[in-house]
Amino acid sequence: MTAERSLSAVLNVNDEERAVHLKPTDTLLFVLREKLGLSGAKPGCLNGDCGACTVNIDGLAMKSCLMLAVESLNKKITTIEGLKGTPIQQAFVEHFAFQCGYCTPGFIMNCHAMLNTVPDANDDTIAEWLNSNICRCTGYQEIEGAVRSIVKKNQMNRKRP
Template structure:
């Protein structure tokens, strides 16, 4: 059966041949989108985290057939540049396997909370396991990303006002 959805902003069609095929399996094995990682396949590790209609979910636990007409964002489409840069700058990436899932979870957190405190960060990332970093550098990266995004937003008004005025004035 054909399932049509949007993946990272583009229309995608997957021809699924069993009802229980997971979104993770479809992304990687059928569509060749390898950004989303496969580790535990039981919702424990968060490596396969994507945004489904805006909410972080484990793509291994979503049946692809449930995604008809839905919006999927992977690490490729969900993550603002400052979040990626902060992970690299802070040493929050070691082996890198958990990184795509963590980036998606952090992107979601920072979209909801501009300047989260440590307990909020730990809670938001509780479903993403990392066996290399000990998490401290990841938490540093979240703070750094939050700061960078706040700076960006601070500088942006001039630009968005300009953009707004061109749109409003015919």
């Protein structure tokens, strides 16, 4: 049996160029956590079902367990570590929108992508997006409160001349 092959690559993560050795079979989640020390994205199922590993790729919410790291070359990767005091993080804190915190990075990255894409998302849009993640601790009502508070702010900002 042979040793594992790997290739050198540079990933753009959180606005930093990061050199990394990776194998074509490595998922982005694996590389972020095991090679780049970015453990904010969480493994929950490795099957694209739970959303705990969600990151943003060129602004799109992406389950990093469903993406090969090689697919993210030349793309802008944003992980939870790349968000610094954003309104949605603040809202999650104030609304008690998490308990154990394990699903939280994934939820926030999904919300972050949504609020950038559809700043005034209506309830149906919020539901469609947030159904991509599982939270086992809260009743989701707290998360709903957090997200709606930002949407509301966005709507008010927009109305102001």
